[in-house]
């Protein structure tokens with residue numbers, strides 16, 4: 001069995017030496033306890049610090065290691081895809097963050113769970129999210145999962161992270177998806193198969209800070225929603241129908257009032273407010289439709305999801321036959 005550990009890196013030079021040290025221990029344990037061969041695939045996502053230089057100096061204790069460098073920053077989702085694409089001969093793959101928020105030792109837990117349950121994807125999910133992240137972020141996360149999972153045939157698992165194990169056939173399914181803009185959490189759900197989770201409370205970041213602030217997460221959620229479901233379009237259409245219906249009724253009421261009661265309706269302020277309100281509503285709807293069209297245009301270009309500047313072997317595969 002061959003296990004590839006895939007690690008996206010964006011400005012993580014400070015964490016890398018510690019990460020490598022812990023990875024060496026884990027890899028040794030996996031090899032002795034499970035008999036798997038372990039290799040590492042690092043993806044340098046256009047880091048502006050010396051992450052790549054640092055990687056080249058690290059010791060992997062004989063486990064083969066490879067560094068893919070992007071020509072610029074393409075984002076974590078692209079980096080994960082590149083890693084999965086590169087792990088061509090792996091039987092299982094594990095993705096983890098480089099900032100030690102995904103403790104490398106837990107790879108063993110992923111493998112144990114995988115052997116126990118025999119599923120195609122094992123992930124860690126965040127337990128008791130709101131204590132760590134505050135009310136607002138939790139509320140938004142809930143709303144996000146509600147919209148995206150509404151009446152879909154597949155589910156995006158709530159609070160599941162990117163620390164995962166996937167099997168060869170799961171990876172092949174992911175590779176077969178042609179889209180350029182890849183929201184991995186969504187794709188994991190979309191491809192299906194049996195999956196199971198392990199609860200985890202991620203430790204705080206030791207160096208640097210998160211690459212995704214609240215506004216960026218909000219934008220990403222919007223992006224994910226518009227790439228995975230057309231529910232917002234439907235909701236807007238339903239809302240439009242309700243408004244149209246109500247205003248028709250109101251129109252009839254005004255005519256009848258004029259005919260039978262003889263009263264003239266007046267009110268500039270309310271008219272102006274309504275015009276502004278519906279103007280705004282139409283702009284929101286147009287923006288939403290535009291978002292979907294924009295997505296289609298981007299995909300229609302069929303550009304690759306990432307460009308490799310370098311594909312370098314950091315540590316060649318050990319030659320077991322000679323020892």
Ligand code: UDP
Nearest residue numbers: 008009010045075076079097098099210211
């Ligand atoms: N990352 C990346 N490209 C980016 C942003 C982040 O490859 O454009 C990597 C980063 O180096 C880390 C992982 O993705 O290994 C998670 O990033 P981060 O810790 O900032 O996210 P969070 O833990 O806050 O979700």
Ligand code: MG
Nearest residue numbers: 097099101205
């Ligand atoms: Mg992190």
